Amino acid sequence: xxxxxxxxQALSEEFTKLQKDLQDVVQSRQKLEAQKQENLGVQKEFSKxxxxxxxxxxxxxxxxxxxxxxxxxxVNGRLEFISKEISRLETQIKxxxxxxxxxxxxxxxxxxxxxxxx
Numbered sequence: 001x002x003x004x005x006x007x008x009q010a011l012s013e014e015f016t017k018l019q020k021d022l023q024d025v026v027q028s029r030q031k032l033e034a035q036k037q038e039n040l041g042v043q044k045e046f047s048k049x050x051x052x053x054x055x056x057x058x059x060x061x062x063x064x065x066x067x068x069x070x071x072x073x074x075v076n077g078r079l080e081f082i083s084k085e086i087s088r089l090e091t092q093i094k095x096x097x098x099x100x101x102x103x104x105x106x107x108x109x110x111x112x113x114x115x116x117x118x
Contacts, residue, residue: 028089029089043072046075
């Protein structure tokens with residue numbers, strides 16, 4: 001019986017670790033989603049600008065003039081990177097959820113076997 005109890009404890013700890021991993025990945029995805037929305041807002045503002053308007057970039061306490069093409073390509077590059085990272089994290093979320101389901105099933109099987117033996 002002590003062996004079953006130890007097995008259940010180990011499985012429970014693994015499940016808890018998977019829950020924490022899932023929470024961390026979801027949190028990272030949320031941060032990326034916020035960054036994506038911010039960059040989409042900047043991209044939308046770029047589309048409203050006239051060709052002769054000046055773009056400034058805040059670097060520390062200083063506003064520096066920036067070339068429009070450079071600014072737009074930077075934002076587009078960020079959006080592309082963020083989208084790829086979000087896709088990668090979504091895949092990771094699915095993997096962790098699958099592992100959690102398997103671990104949960106394993107816990108139920110051990111509990112059922114222990115109850116059957118008792």
